Amino acid sequence: MNLDLWLTGFIDGEGCFQIESYSGRLKPSFTIGLAVYDAKVLHEARNALGHGTVREWLTPPNERPPHVQWVVRSKAGCQALVDHLHKYPLRTIKHHDFEIWKQAVELHKCVSTGGDPVSRPSNAATWEQMGQLRVRLMSERHGA
Numbered sequence: 001m002n003l004d005l006w007l008t009g010f011i012d013g014e015g016c017f018q019i020e021s022y023s024g025r026l027k028p029s030f031t032i033g034l035a036v037y038d039a040k041v042l043h044e045a046r047n048a049l050g051h052g053t054v055r056e057w058l059t060p061p062n063e064r065p066p067h068v069q070w071v072v073r074s075k076a077g078c079q080a081l082v083d084h085l086h087k088y089p090l091r092t093i094k095h096h097d098f099e100i101w102k103q104a105v106e107l108h109k110c111v112s113t114g115g116d117p118v119s120r121p122s123n124a125a126t127w128e129q130m131g132q133l134r135v136r137l138m139s140e141r142h143g144a
Helices: 005-014 038-050 074-088 093-112 123-137
Strands: 016-022 025-035 051-058 067-070
Touching: 005 025, 005 038, 005 074, 016 093, 016 123, 025 038, 025 074, 025 093, 025 123, 038 051, 038 067, 038 074, 067 074, 074 093, 093 123
Parallel strands: none
Antiparallel strands: 016 025, 025 067, 051 067
């Protein structure tokens, strides 16, 4: 089995591209969540890309069943995902979400880290653009 093609198909079916507020800053992230009994599949996906974290979430019995989530947040991990999906493109309407998210990944690479992110003039415009992309991604979401 070609793991690269499998990974793209898995992302097409289950992936979620996001721009989230994390520690007071906007940054791109990617997640796939599954029932806990499918954890092995998420570990395989994580290993295929070489980035991200797989976490198990336990919930009270009367709420959502236990689930597991693969999360990619690092700049290197998000770029690896962009590179992978450039080489092995998405085939569903989720490609639209990816195109917006990919712009956020590019912007995030340009942001200086440390201190107050909005205080630097070079970052202020970038954060504003990131916020606009977040609104677009949330309002134009096709793959959710």
